[in-house]
Amino acid sequence: MGANIKVTEGSVEGYAPSGLHGATIHMQIPSVTGTMDLMMAACLASGVTYIYNSAREPEVTDLAHCLISMGAMIQEGVGPGPITIFGCDKPLLPYRYKVMEDRIEAEAFLILGAMAGNPLTVHGCTPKYQTALIEKLRAVGAQIDIRKYSIIVRKAICPVAVDIQTGPYPAYPSDLQPQFMTLLSVVRGTSRITEAVFENRFNQSGGLIAMGADICVDGEDAVISGVRELSGSMVAATDLRVGASLVIAAIVVKGITVISSAQHIDRGYYGLQRKLEKIGVTVTRSLGFDEGAGKVDSRVAVPALCSRV
Ligand SMILES: CC(=O)N[C@H]1[C@@H](OP(=O)(O)OP(=O)(O)OC[C@H]2O[C@@H](n3ccc(=O)[nH]c3=O)[C@H](O)[C@@H]2O)O[C@H](CO)[C@@H](O)[C@@H]1O
Numbered sequence: 001m002g003a004n005i006k007v008t009e010g011s012v013e014g015y016a017p018s019g020l021h022g023a024t025i026h027m028q029i030p031s032v033t034g035t036m037d038l039m040m041a042a043c044l045a046s047g048v049t050y051i052y053n054s055a056r057e058p059e060v061t062d063l064a065h066c067l068i069s070m071g072a073m074i075q076e077g078v079g080p081g082p083i084t085i086f087g088c089d090k091p092l093l094p095y096r097y098k099v100m101e102d103r104i105e106a107e108a109f110l111i112l113g114a115m116a117g118n119p120l121t122v123h124g125c126t127p128k129y130q131t132a133l134i135e136k137l138r139a140v141g142a143q144i145d146i147r148k149y150s151i152i153v154r155k156a157i158c159p160v161a162v163d164i165q166t167g168p169y170p171a172y173p174s175d176l177q178p179q180f181m182t183l184l185s186v187v188r189g190t191s192r193i194t195e196a197v198f199e200n201r202f203n204q205s206g207g208l209i210a211m212g213a214d215i216c217v218d219g220e221d222a223v224i225s226g227v228r229e230l231s232g233s234m235v236a237a238t239d240l241r242v243g244a245s246l247v248i249a250a251i252v253v254k255g256i257t258v259i260s261s262a263q264h265i266d267r268g269y270y271g272l273q274r275k276l277e278k279i280g281v282t283v284t285r286s287l288g289f290d291e292g293a294g295k296v297d298s299r300v301a302v303p304a305l306c307s308r309v
């Protein structure tokens with residue numbers, strides 16, 4: 001597209017001495033943020049850009065709709081067809097746009113519902129985005145009732161093992177793999193999770209094992225042998241989705257779980273405490289000292305809800 005990009009340690013410098021122009025781009029991997037960056041750049045470039053093998057996550061489509069509202073000309077490809085962007089070489093117009101819901105957050109509640117829903121209703125979601133998860137939750141044994149903008153989930157009475165493999169949308173999302181591992185920790189039988197999108201994405205296993213789970217990680221595979229129950233422990237939210245998986249575990253286990261580094265959870269789950277309170281979970285916050293990082297961190301204590309759902 002005419003840009004020069006210089007990657008140095010700790011910084012990326014990009015400049016386009018003669019401006020950007022349209023191009024035909026074949027993405028090696030259907031990168032989500034890569035597709036979004038290219039789409040935005042192509043809107044301001046001169047000429048037409050074709051992006052082949054683009055990501056098709058709902059957030060990519062949502063961004064396209066936002067850009068179109070701002071004056072961009074974009075044709076979303078169907079099937080293997082490219083996304084086509086007709087560059088307008090001029091600024092886009094200001095526009096007030098309501099971004100789509102956080103589908104990964106909605107899905108975390110669906111997983112919680114499959115473990116403790118009595119029933120649990122998730123409002124304001126778009127069920128067609130949850131197809132891969134719903135199929136797996138039903139396979140585990142949860143009952144799912146789909147409405148237009150909400151989903152009602154009832155917990156699986158005798159949950160059974162299933163295998164999942166992550167992949168680009170519409171396959172099972174990588175961002176939702178840690179939370180599903182929590183569910184698989186307490187089903188009957190042995191399940192396998194294959195993480196085919198992100199490397200090193202089984203960090204939740206340490207916390208779940210501390211809570212009593214039987215998990216063996218080998219490269220991109222994790223084998224989970226279901227145990228009867230987990231129990232509360234001191235665990236760490238080493239990243240955003242690890243935090244979500246541990247919060248779900250904390251709600252359904254015996255006893256109290258204290259999750260450190262809760263700032264990771266706050267970053268990605270807006271108003272989680274308030275939402276959990278609506279379903280009867282009381283979360284207590286405090287400050288603690290993270291020895292590894294040598295600094296004060298945020299902690300949450302979550303008493304189990306299982307006896308009450
Ligand atoms: C802000 C945002 O939306 N983040 C999401 C986005 O991240 P993000 O857009 O960063 O993820 P990508 O789809 O780009 O990357 C997925 C994987 O492919 C690898 N890769 C990517 C491009 C490339 O040229 N070469 C390569 O090897 C990356 O290292 C990573 O392991 O999609 C991920 C996969 O659904 C999600 O987990 C992230 O939550």
Ligand SMILES: C=C(OP(=O)(O)O)C(=O)O
Nearest residue numbers: 104174175239240241268
């Ligand atoms: C990888 C993720 O986000 P971040 O890169 O913001 O931690 C995620 O959403 O799971």
